[in-house]
Amino acid sequence: MILSGWGRYPRIDAKLSAPRNEKDLRALVLKGNAIARGNGRAYGDSAVSTQNTLHMKYFNRMLAFDAEHGQLVAQAGVLLADIIDVFLPLGWFPYVTPGTKFVTLGGMIAADVHGKNHHKEGSFAKYVEWIDLLTSDGSIKRCSAIENSDLFKWTLGGMGLTGIVLRAAIRLRPVQSAWIEQRTLVADNIGHAIELFEQSHDVTYSVAWIDCLQKGKSIGRSLIMLGEHADALIVPSKYRKTPLQIPRKRKLRVPLEFPSWSLNSLSVRAFNELYYWNGKRKRDQQLVDWDSYFYPLDSILGWNKIYGRRGFAQFQCVLPLKTADDGLRALLSAIASTRVGSFLAVLKRFGAQDSNFSFPMEGYSLALDFPVNKGSLDLMKRLDSITLEYGGRFYLAKDSRMSRNVFQHSEPRAKDYLSYRNKGAIPAVFGSAQSERLGL
Amino acid sequence: MSKGIALILGARSAIAMAIAHLFAKNGYDIQLAARNPDSLAADKSDIELRYKVTVTWHDFDALNIASHEQFVEQLPLLPDIAVCAVGYMGDQTENERDMKVTSMVMRSNYEGPASILAVLANSFEARGSGCLVGISSVAGERGRATNYIYGSAKAGFTVFLSGLRNRLSKKNVHVVTVLPGFVATKMIDGMDLPSKLIGQPEEVAVGVLKAVQKKQNVIYVKPIWQLIMVIIRNIPERFFKRMNI
Numbered sequence: 001m002i003l004s005g006w007g008r009y010p011r012i013d014a015k016l017s018a019p020r021n022e023k024d025l026r027a028l029v030l031k032g033n034a035i036a037r038g039n040g041r042a043y044g045d046s047a048v049s050t051q052n053t054l055h056m057k058y059f060n061r062m063l064a065f066d067a068e069h070g071q072l073v074a075q076a077g078v079l080l081a082d083i084i085d086v087f088l089p090l091g092w093f094p095y096v097t098p099g100t101k102f103v104t105l106g107g108m109i110a111a112d113v114h115g116k117n118h119h120k121e122g123s124f125a126k127y128v129e130w131i132d133l134l135t136s137d138g139s140i141k142r143c144s145a146i147e148n149s150d151l152f153k154w155t156l157g158g159m160g161l162t163g164i165v166l167r168a169a170i171r172l173r174p175v176q177s178a179w180i181e182q183r184t185l186v187a188d189n190i191g192h193a194i195e196l197f198e199q200s201h202d203v204t205y206s207v208a209w210i211d212c213l214q215k216g217k218s219i220g221r222s223l224i225m226l227g228e229h230a231d232a233l234i235v236p237s238k239y240r241k242t243p244l245q246i247p248r249k250r251k252l253r254v255p256l257e258f259p260s261w262s263l264n265s266l267s268v269r270a271f272n273e274l275y276y277w278n279g280k281r282k283r284d285q286q287l288v289d290w291d292s293y294f295y296p297l298d299s300i301l302g303w304n305k306i307y308g309r310r311g312f313a314q315f316q317c318v319l320p321l322k323t324a325d326d327g328l329r330a331l332l333s334a335i336a337s338t339r340v341g342s343f344l345a346v347l348k349r350f351g352a353q354d355s356n357f358s359f360p361m362e363g364y365s366l367a368l369d370f371p372v373n374k375g376s377l378d379l380m381k382r383l384d385s386i387t388l389e390y391g392g393r394f395y396l397a398k399d400s401r402m403s404r405n406v407f408q409h410s411e412p413r414a415k416d417y418l419s420y421r422n423k424g425a426i427p428a429v430f431g432s433a434q435s436e437r438l439g440l
Numbered sequence: 441m442s443k444g445i446a447l448i449l450g451a452r453s454a455i456a457m458a459i460a461h462l463f464a465k466n467g468y469d470i471q472l473a474a475r476n477p478d479s480l481a482a483d484k485s486d487i488e489l490r491y492k493v494t495v496t497w498h499d500f501d502a503l504n505i506a507s508h509e510q511f512v513e514q515l516p517l518l519p520d521i522a523v524c525a526v527g528y529m530g531d532q533t534e535n536e537r538d539m540k541v542t543s544m545v546m547r548s549n550y551e552g553p554a555s556i557l558a559v560l561a562n563s564f565e566a567r568g569s570g571c572l573v574g575i576s577s578v579a580g581e582r583g584r585a586t587n588y589i590y591g592s593a594k595a596g597f598t599v600f601l602s603g604l605r606n607r608l609s610k611k612n613v614h615v616v617t618v619l620p621g622f623v624a625t626k627m628i629d630g631m632d633l634p635s636k637l638i639g640q641p642e643e644v645a646v647g648v649l650k651a652v653q654k655k656q657n658v659i660y661v662k663p664i665w666q667l668i669m670v671i672i673r674n675i676p677e678r679f680f681k682r683m684n685i
Contacts, residue, residue, distance in 0.1 A: 020454075020626060020629075060486075061482040061483060061485070061486035062485065062486045062489040062490060063482055063485050063486070063489075064485055064489075065489055075482070082490070085490075086489060086490050
């Protein structure tokens with residue numbers, strides 16, 4: 001069947017099975033070239049194997065919760081949305097969340113996802129206490145910082161190439177309310193934005209939305225959104241009696257693919273202007289419910305269809321702190337000069353990260369969506385070179401089109417990963433279309 | 441506060457599990473009954489964590505009909521709703537050749553389910569309340585070459601449920617007959633079927649909950665199946681016998 005990631009590009013004819021128990025899963029893994037697939041929210045081909053894609057939808061049970069330590073044990077196919085549904089009313093929230101709640105636990109571990117709090121609280125891996133991994137010889141290994149620690153470290157952020165996560169124990173954060181106190185800062189240009197980020201280091205959540213169409217002095221004009229979990233006492237009076245609950249919202253659904261001309265530089269420019277002025281207008285402190293704050297796009301089901309039939313690609317890189325200012329400037333100039341408007345450009349400050357193969361490093365991460373066409377693919381190649389020039393690297397969970405050459409230049413760590421996997425520790429029976437493309 | 445107790449017989453199947461989840465979501469405590477029930481540990485914890493209800497498990501062998509009275513007696517509480525999702529299709533070709541297998545299919549789809557529901561019916565009747573749900577099949581509506589052994593047992597079960605409903609309607613006990621068409625479960629994994637006709641286990645669960653709440657008698661899960669079965673039942677036998685459907 002035809003499989004793709006969230007970006008609906010590339011589309012690959014791949015074999016997909018959905019085993020219902022561990023025995024069937026093991027038999028399929030032993031056939032080789034396996035990759036686990038969660039809810040298909042990686043943008044590109046990370047969770048597609050032409051020969052052996054293994055859907056984890058039947059491994060979706062929550063197994064235990066320790067309310068004293070906030071430790072949840074669950075099978076890998078459990079959705080983050082379900083975890084929040086169950087545990088937020090009890091006063092718990094994930095420590096780290098990506099921009100969508102429709103991801104699985106296994107997927108978050110494989111991609112070692114990050115959120116708006118990376119600068120302060122690190123990536124998802126930090127809150128994983130142990131995992132049970134189905135490895136290449138069919139055995140199940142408990143991995144943690146103490147037990148099978150090498151395998152543990154390579155699996156966090158290892159893009160599913162060390163085995164299949166069956167179960168994991170993660171820690172949740174105690175919260176008083178389901179609300180976030182949000183403040184918006186306006187940055188006139190990229191330098192200003194970086195300055196504001198550096199001043200906001202103690203704030204738990206921070207993220208900037210950049211208007212990519214600005215040039216010259218206002219290049220990198222942006223809105224920086226800061227957030228903190230709100231105390232129960234300050235939630236809106238209407239909801240104060242049940243501070244852990246929010247009103248139900250209607251979901252919109254994109255019913256069909258938009259024609260590909262509907263997102264052109266004019267409509268993108270109009271959207272950006274509107275967003276900017278609207279953000280500027282609402283600068284005061286405000287309370288936002290968790291769903292709107294963390295997952296604004298989740299309320300539009302199937303928003304990936306607005307990019308039309310050819311799909312879209314996301315470019316996300318991180319630049320080290322010392323080159324970030326110049327590097328971001330170079331990236332944004334390249335984008336502004338081609339006028340292939342990006343709908344959403346997101347800037348994020350990362351903190352230090354100590355891990356074998358995870359994406360984040362201390363510095364700045366820039367993420368942009370582009371409809372797939374010749375112009376944007378060419379632009380992304382230029383962005384690749386600029387990123388390399390400034391010593392950055394790329395987020396594999398978003399990647400769908402990087403060349404092997406670019407990847408190998410950006411990832412000196414890939415060699416170690418490969419040699420670990422080939423050493424016999426994990427003979428390479430796991431593989432995805434992406435790992436094949438990148439030589440990983 | 442629990443809304444009542446739902447007993448799920450044959451709890452390991454995907455349809456049974458979807459029903460257990462939906463009833464738990466709607467506030468029912470759940471009794472899961474199956475063979476080797478300890479293998480349902482993950483499902484028990486999952487349902488308890490997700491819906492904050494109590495789940496218990498109970499060893500139940502549908503084919504061991506001598507044990508059924510004792511099984512019901514030993515339940516910690518008599519359930520308000522009992523759903524029987526026991527069933528086994530087997531392979532038609534094998535069913536035709538091996539009478540042992542044939543008998544197994546007949547007993548799993550008729551004798552076993554009818555026996556346990558008969559015992560529960562008596563308890564519900566004595567109490568003067570309750571609802572019994574039998575998951576039968578459209579395969580029981582007319583015998584077809586491809587699955588008539590399974591179908592004949594389901595036909596027996598459907599008639600049993602109909603009779604039971606007739607008997608208990610004066611006793612404040614309701615009986616629901618569920619006739620799912622194809623449902624995306626292990627039973628049809630690997631079969632090449634038109635996707636429009638395939639329901640999801642969750643759709644069956646929604647249908648069952650609604651039927652229990654609204655006291656519906658016979659439900660098809662996807663409306664299209666009602667239409668299909670009207671047509672299939674009305675094809676004259678002299679044509680039907682030559683058809684490949």
